Amino acid sequence: MTGDAYTQAAPVGLTLLLAVTCGLTAANLYYVQPLVGPVGADLGLSTWATGLTVTLTQLGYGVGLLLLVPLGDRIENRRLTLGLLGLAAVALLGAGLARQPLPFLAAALGIGLGTVAVQVLVPYAAHLAPTASRGRAVGNVMSGL
Template identity: 55%
Template sequence: MPRADTTPATGTRAAMPTWLVLLIATACAVVVANLYYSQPLIGEISASLGLPAQSAGLIVTLTQIGYGVGLLLVVPLGDLYENRTPVTVLLAAETVVLIAAALVTAPIVFLVISALIGLAAVAVQVLVPFTSHYAPEHQRGRVIGTVMGGLTIGIMLARLPRA
């Protein structure tokens, strides 16, 4: 029996719709940007939390440490589970921790949330192979290029200097 995403006559996968590729690229851009938003805003964030200036760098550091831990411990789960589950869980977790970051006023709690933001941001590292797996072979290069372009745009736009 052919897979649901294949055409019965040829057994090849149907092309991924452009809107889906752009949605995944946008998701990558938005999620990865969360790793970098705090860098140009570090002074304002630490002042609003009452975090001492000498500790302000912990916000960025803990976000990156969380991302590293996620790369080490969470991304390999994509080999054990079908990628849809980790992507869904990570995107939901990213949403929850971002809402928590917007609401919290205690510096220590915000630092913990910063690490969790990084941890959940590894969703992009699961989305890329997920997309690669579902893109038909004749379209795979263009699809992955578009998704990686979204990821890069997210990094670059998050680091724009604030006026």
């Protein structure tokens, strides 16, 4: 890209990467919903406790919105995003390896906490884009959601 073209638009590859990352990460909140029955049966959860798998993921997301996303004002967005995505990855791995209810439910909470990375990626995309194409970059990244 020439210097002039670069100042007019955000890099397409980076915008696409951020959009895909937003979409796949936000889906973490919903992956377990169609699998609640088999997961509950495999872990030996009661019907009530099986509902906690979805509830704890959403609760983790809410707590993350309240406590982690505001850290974007103090911590550089790239570092915060990588940390949150790392948390989500570890929690997803933990959920996949869990053979007992408590580790799985703790992982569900961690998945929700890490998923708030999408709320940091959008302002990060705006920061990376030149002023003239900031709206387009944010819109493209939001399309991943």
